[in-house]
Amino acid sequence: GENVEQHPSTLSVQEGDSAVIKCTYSDSASNYFPWYKQELGKRPQLIIDIRSNVGEKKDQRIAVTLNKTAKHFSLHITETQPEDSAVYFCAALPRGGKLIFGQGTELSVKP
Amino acid sequence: EAQVTQNPRYLITVTGKKLTVTCSQNMNHEYMSWYRQDPGLGLRQIYYSMNVEVTDKGDVPEGYKVSRKEKRNFPLILESPSPNQTSLYFCASSLRQGASYGYTFGSGTRLTVV
Numbered sequence: 001g002e003n004v005e006q007h008p009s010t011l012s013v014q015e016g017d018s019a020v021i022k023c024t025y026s027d028s029a030s031n032y033f034p035w036y037k038q039e040l041g042k043r044p045q046l047i048i049d050i051r052s053n054v055g056e057k058k059d060q061r062i063a064v065t066l067n068k069t070a071k072h073f074s075l076h077i078t079e080t081q082p083e084d085s086a087v088y089f090c091a092a093l094p095r096g097g098k099l100i101f102g103q104g105t106e107l108s109v110k111p
Numbered sequence: 112e113a114q115v116t117q118n119p120r121y122l123i124t125v126t127g128k129k130l131t132v133t134c135s136q137n138m139n140h141e142y143m144s145w146y147r148q149d150p151g152l153g154l155r156q157i158y159y160s161m162n163v164e165v166t167d168k169g170d171v172p173e174g175y176k177v178s179r180k181e182k183r184n185f186p187l188i189l190e191s192p193s194p195n196q197t198s199l200y201f202c203a204s205s206l207r208q209g210a211s212y213g214y215t216f217g218s219g220t221r222l223t224v225v
Contacts, residue, residue, distance in 0.1 A: 032211035043201060044154070046213035089154065096209035098144070103153040 002027040002094045006102025013080050014110055021105045023090035024072040032093035033066060033073045038104075039086045048075070080109045113138045117202050117217035124192055124224055132187045132220045134202030141207040143185040144169070144214070145177065147198040154201070160185055161208045192224040 003026040013019050025033075034049035050057045050064045050073065057064050061080075066073040073092075077084055090102040115136045124130055136143065144159040146169075156169030160179040174196055176188040185204075189196060199221050203214040 034213045036213075041219075043216040043218050045216070049213055051211055093209070093211060098142075098156075098159060098208055099205075099214060101154045103151075 002030055002092055002097065002100040004090060004092050004100050004102045006090050006105055008105060009103065010106045010108070012108045012110060015080060015082060017080055019075075019077045019080050019084070019107055019109075021075045021088055021090070021107070022072060023074070023092075023102050024070075025092040025100075026071065027092070027094045028068075028071060029095045030092040031095055033064070034091050034093075034099070035062075035064060035075050036089040036091070037086045038089065044089060077107075080107075082109050082111050085109045113215070115202055115204050115215050115217040117200075117220050120218060120220060122220060122222050124222070126193055126224055127191050130189050130192060130222075132189075132200060132202075132222070134185045134187065134217055135183050136185075136204040136215070137183065138204065138206075138215065139182065140204040140215075141182070142205040142210070143179065144203045144205075145175070145185070145187045146201045146203065147171065147196075148201060148219075149198050157187070157200075159208075189222075192222075194224045196222065197224050198222060 006023045031052040036044035037047045038044040061078050063076045087104045091099045118133045141162045145157040146154040155171045158177040160166045202217040205214045
């Protein structure tokens with residue numbers, strides 16, 4: 001079955017710097033890759049997603065890239081702000097299956 | 112407003128006392144799922160349901176039961192809670208299994224079993 005590995009588990013950056021979180025997946029048939037942000041004590045919320053027919057997607061300060069050949073995808077946050085501090089989860093959806101989540105990355109943005 | 116509603120938000124109970132955590136969605140989603148979240152372990156799936164009367168075990172089903180008698184509701188039942196079930200629980204729903212849309216999560220239930 002699908003397996004998703006996420007790195008790093010913790011990430012600390014200075015405000016204004018960029019942050020990158022990387023995930024790899026094992027099932028080449030996976031076709032949908034969402035990213036969730038979970039603020040302390042709150043529910044995970046979808047922030048951006050990418051489908052397998054697209055290589056990159058941007059939404060203001062966040063972007064996701066997908067390399068199907070290497071089976072990895074990444075979340076990029078530019079000009080980080082303290083409110084970006086949260087746990088971020090990547091996930092992969094095998095065709096016809098259910099979302100498989102990575103272990104999460106705790107991002108801390110220091111003012 | 113489209114949402115997944117979980118109740119209660121917080122619950123403290125004693126070992127062995129049966130409890131139910133409710134989950135309801137108003138989006139006509141076929142797929143519903145329960146997760147538990149523990150520090151350092153991410154989101155682990157307990158049970159899921161692909162439609163009414165269709166449920167299946169996830170990765171950590173021991174000690175839990177579910178039912179799906181109606182499309183909108185997917186309660187999580189702990190028949191005899193134990194302290195190792197102290198955790199943060201999330202219900203989630205999606206249009207259907209395999210649909211390339213994100214899951215919508217409920218607000219979470221923080222359960223403490225003493």
